[in-house]
Amino acid sequence: MPSRRSPIDLIANVTALDRAAGLVRDAVHKVLQPGAVKNALHGVWLGHALHPALAQMPLGFFTAATALDVIGDQDAAAKRLIGLGIVTSVPAATTGLADFAEGHEEQQRIGIVHATLNTVALGCYGASLVQRARGRSGTASSLLGCVISVASAALGGDLISRHAMGANHAAEVPHTGPDDWHELGLVNDFTTDRPARRMAGLIPVMVIKQSTGFTVLYDECSHMAAPLHDGELDTVEGERCIVCPWHGSAFRVDDGAVVHGPAIAPQPVLDTEIREGVLYAKVRTFAGVPAS
Numbered sequence: 001m002p003s004r005r006s007p008i009d010l011i012a013n014v015t016a017l018d019r020a021a022g023l024v025r026d027a028v029h030k031v032l033q034p035g036a037v038k039n040a041l042h043g044v045w046l047g048h049a050l051h052p053a054l055a056q057m058p059l060g061f062f063t064a065a066t067a068l069d070v071i072g073d074q075d076a077a078a079k080r081l082i083g084l085g086i087v088t089s090v091p092a093a094t095t096g097l098a099d100f101a102e103g104h105e106e107q108q109r110i111g112i113v114h115a116t117l118n119t120v121a122l123g124c125y126g127a128s129l130v131q132r133a134r135g136r137s138g139t140a141s142s143l144l145g146c147v148i149s150v151a152s153a154a155l156g157g158d159l160i161s162r163h164a165m166g167a168n169h170a171a172e173v174p175h176t177g178p179d180d181w182h183e184l185g186l187v188n189d190f191t192t193d194r195p196a197r198r199m200a201g202l203i204p205v206m207v208i209k210q211s212t213g214f215t216v217l218y219d220e221c222s223h224m225a226a227p228l229h230d231g232e233l234d235t236v237e238g239e240r241c242i243v244c245p246w247h248g249s250a251f252r253v254d255d256g257a258v259v260h261g262p263a264i265a266p267q268p269v270l271d272t273e274i275r276e277g278v279l280y281a282k283v284r285t286f287a288g289v290p291a292s
């Protein structure tokens with residue numbers, strides 16, 4: 001059976017897009033520094049990426065407006081829907097740009113095409129409004145905008161489903177980690193405040209030895225699977241954190257909670273036990289319910 005490649009994979013490999021993507025990424029990084037606003041745009045406060053939810057609004061308003069144009073005799077309602085679509089495009093685009101800037105190359109290539117198509121669709125709907133204000137039909141522009149919007153939405157869906165943008169890269173840990181105590185090494189072999197990588201059965205974990213005891217976290221960052229043990233232990237917003245070496249997400253050492261995005265999902269913490277000078281870990285179950 002030949003492997004099937006999505007046509008969108010072709011876009012992901014077009015290196016000619018890197019220059020444009022890099023310009024946008026650098027501009028976003030200049031404006032958006034780590035902190036409350038950046039966290040809010042990524043959806044850290046919600047524990048869920050904000051852009052996919054907000055993007056439904058302009059897409060829905062625009063599509064509904066075009067549907068009314070096709071039905072006919074609904075010009076006033078279509079104009080209001082287009083207006084709502086234009087207004088709600090602003091938060092959708094802002095959150096999208098924040099996520100885009102923290103993606104990897106393939107994601108950013110698709111992302112820059114996605115953003116460009118959305119901008120063109122927005123222009124079509126804007127033109128449709130202007131045409132209506134001048135007493136002409138805006139249906140053709142609205143239809144064109146709808147087609148482009150839907151194509152762009154397909155790219156957005158592909159970014160999430162095939163290219164794992166915004167996915168939780170640590171979601172499988174409760175199912176793949178050891179559900180019984182797994183030996184990680186002699187307590188004395190770990191150095192205080194120096195994260196160390198070990199394998200706990202099938203999964204890589206990061207052991208952090210502190211003066212107060214041990215914490216064991218899944219080692220691959222929930223944002224995009226960077227090796228967290230290569231990150232820095234630091235105090236962020238007053239919390240002891242491990243800071244991801246790739247995009248700077250900060251996870252609270254004690255419980256893996258996200259203190260700074262772009263990660264939106266917490267880093268899984270394993271239960272630990274010390275017996276006869278040996279450190280053991282196993283996956284943490286939720287309220288005593290074992291993972292399947």
Ligand code: FES
Nearest residue numbers: 221224244247249
């Ligand atoms: S991989 Fe992106 S913040 Fe860790």
